Amino acid sequence: MAERFEIVEKALLQMLAAKKYASARDILTTMNPSDIAGIFEELEESQIPLAFRLLRKEQAAETFVEMEPEAQELLIRGFSDNELKEVLQELYVDDAADLVEEMPANVVKRILKNADPEMRSSINQILQYPENSAGSIMTTEYVTLRPDMTVEESILRIRRQGVDKETIYTCYVTQGRKLIGLVTVKDLLLAQDDEMLIQDIMLTNLISVTTHTDQEEVARMLGHYHFLALPVVDKEDRMVGIVTFDDAIEVIQDEATEDMELMGGMSPSEKTYLRNTPLDLFKNRIPWLMLLMVSATFTGLIITAFEGALAAQVALTAFIPMLMGTGGNSGSQSSVTIIRALSLDEVDFRDIGRILWKEFCTALMCGIALAVVCFGKIWLVDRMLMGNYDITLMVDAVVCLTLAVTVVCAKIVGCSLPILAKAVHLDPAVMASPFISTIVDALSLLVYFLFAQTLLGV
């Protein structure tokens, strides 16, 4: 995105600076709200309200939705009540609910005061659902049809009601508020006969979610079924809203980002990278670094306990980083693979046996291959080439046996911890590289020194 709009951005900035508002307006008119929001983010704070007022009415609302919360707050504080009303009128209910969630209390008060009563009650309804649930991301604006309507009546109803609905392409058939079927506009347009009844053409094999379904599950279902929208029902099976595909795309991207942040040993961030201050980044990162640093005390204790062995065979120390590194990498391969498979619903707890077996076989192959190559490398490079004659055949054997065993342990730990985390309803992504490495580091040192004691007698 960044590069495509550089030219437009520069032109616009120049026009605003030169107060050529008519030309600026002409450029803005041709642009997509998502891009306008991106450009507005680059403006100075004082210019944003000015630039915003150049937009056409519907464009203004759509641009507003795409902006970052800081800019939204700035704009609302500058709006007259009338301006605020106009923007709110154009918003979809789910976007209005998002806005209310993001803004500070005094701004929320103004928003609710200026929203019309229907929107106010819809916002309140959406806000009552838990964060990250289907209810919290749904919109309450959708088209409903009755089973006894004809195709023609239905199309008329869509034409009358459609303008305010987030999607008109999937219409929901309800009876006494209960969801009993769905009809797409494609079905309506392609129907042979305008007099056919909805109940005869509607799809009754419904797939819906409840208000409390996790948003990640909702997004995955939308992707799985290739649906434009999924209906949301309450505990009594009454239809209360829909979640649309564009919300799903956002959820999928956000959840992937969150998983990656956790895998990298950080608390997930709500903001984009450039919006985060160093202090924000520090707060997300330091708890994990502290935790992992302190837990590395164990590796220190193990080394101290075997100080005698290291002193007797100085060559052993040189291989500690390689052993821990390879163990950590092996473990993170397995943990990342399983975390992703869990998150895509490809595996679940029932598969633990299959997973352990698969990882064990893979680990055995990796461990043996690595050990064989390592054995040769140590002998040829470290001993012959570098002339480190402290490395005896036995030292080489201890290192490579440790390597093989460590890789197997690391992969077993790496694949089982995420599954166990999921089983106790923790986020599996927490059990990724940094966490696994810390455990595997300690394990590999223990194995190392045990082999050294047994085989070298140190």
Add this chain to the structure above:
Amino acid sequence: MAERFEIVEKALLQMLAAKKYASARDILTTMNPSDIAGIFEELEESQIPLAFRLLRKEQAAETFVEMEPEAQELLIRGFSDNELKEVLQELYVDDAADLVEEMPANVVKRILKNADPEMRSSINQILQYPENSAGSIMTTEYVTLRPDMTVEESILRIRRQGVDKETIYTCYVTQGRKLIGLVTVKDLLLAQDDEMLIQDIMLTNLISVTTHTDQEEVARMLGHYHFLALPVVDKEDRMVGIVTFDDAIEVIQDEATEDMELMGGMSPSEKTYLRNTPLDLFKNRIPWLMLLMVSATFTGLIITAFEGALAAQVALTAFIPMLMGTGGNSGSQSSVTIIRALSLDEVDFRDIGRILWKEFCTALMCGIALAVVCFGKIWLVDRMLMGNYDITLMVDAVVCLTLAVTVVCAKIVGCSLPILAKAVHLDPAVMASPFISTIVDALSLLVYFLFAQTLLGV
């Protein structure tokens, strides 16, 4: 998905075993093709063709598309030419092209022989585009309108042509094959007057991609603009296809999986986890483990070079794992953050200055906080509690100074390598934890021994 369908799955398996085909068909009729495919995957190979023949015609094609390549191949080999023709007729062109790409040569021959000429030429057109380009994932089935058509004529045309199109909701206005505008079915249905001309209501502010645009960019754009579909044009600006939102969801999920696999130090896999054999997993994982193991030779050499220092101050060895671990974790935090921001297009090469500064400030805060806590921890726990009196105030200072410097170096390396990778058109995700750790391990050891030499005189 797994759990929701366990009951249906069991019932179906029992019916098939008991040869109650009529009841099995009745159950299948009520189900969504995506779910049927999931259940079929669990059947024994010999049962799949049998179960498949129970499906209704359109259901069969949709189920076929959702199945794994192995099962698709099995089915095609069992199909008569007539059966194959029927399934192919119901497929969308982009799905047919995917199929041709996945199947072995002799199966492809049969597919092309049984496809109708129009589909055959569309498949060939799609296959000529590079892998992962917009051209390779687009479909050539979409509705086109002419600018001089009226709203009424357009709706008639959609009703006549729509049945075979992947989406009818966005229609593209072309003139001499050039794309000049778009109209949504919503616009058509909500138009005030059926006699209005398309050229008067069409959107001309078009956003399109070219056949060679990367699929990741296409998916990001669909998400960014909340579009149902994006038009694909060739070098001469002629419209050749569309990419729809459901393809975008798939691309976004696949690209996130690929990034995570690379971040975990693995080659990306084409198959789902349970479909991968241990040998597949081995092949994806071993090259990286080998590479990283061999590059750990450097850390070994550094330790060997400073063997004298370690022998003089045995307490120093115990802190090596903690220093390398914390360095690795700090680096992977930064690299994961930047890799994700690059992949979401939140930052690009131009931002390198801002990123370096932000990471430097964050690193400084993290480094100082960690060093202070570590200093106290070593003194209180390792010296006083554990009674390791080899740890002098100076040793403690060397460890904590190294820690702070390592964290800063790690974050700078961690954030800059992915950006540099992107600048030379490598996948930034390769520059993640395992790779960064290997570099940071060597760096932290060097810093450690330099401080030890300077401050402890060893």
